[in-house]
Amino acid sequence: QKEVEQDPGPLSVPEGAIVSLNCTYSNSAFQYFMWYRQYSRKGPELLMYTYSSGNKEDGRFTAQVDKSSKYISLFIRDSQPSDSATYLCAMSSTTGFQKLVFGTGTRLLVSP
């Protein structure tokens, strides 16, 4: 079993839809949770960074962490064609900057 599971997609939605992206994990030591967006032929770009459980909102993006269920989500409201990319969840354990463990990424396609 992988430490982090993420549906690879692709997930196809029409412009304006609400998108829900999810990851599950098995390591209860994970405390830091991140979502990255990666466009084709580019490096990952940090979208959201959360510590422990709860919600965090930034513009059209909302990240949720449910540590009791070992489940994290990224919601994108009013999705745009420019949101079409691969979304990677990543997480690390406590104390300091430990190595990140990544999901496989979900490819999102937003059609006009």
Add this chain to the structure above:
Amino acid sequence: SAVISQKPSRDICQRGTSLTIQCQVDSQVTMMFWYRQQPGQSLTLIATANQGSEATYESGFVIDKFPISRPNLTFSTLTVSNMSPEDSSIYLCSAGLEGGYTFGSGTRLTVV
């Protein structure tokens, strides 16, 4: 947020040769990380580089193949040695910073 400059952005190399990839961070960081991303796959950690100590390699990666230097708190290099076509991939550096981990834009390596 911090910026990581990575170069070269891409290269085509002959098998048996070596390529050195450089990453420069615009602020001081304790830990830097080197990842490999093969086509259609997520990121795999190669090694963690701390300033002033030997890099720590993940299972399946060895120093003779991927020597790393970390001469100061803002710079690191990864060398891909004695390349074969199987080394064709995207190589990414990353740094742990307040507010998350930032990535360079990647080096797309093709070995022919």
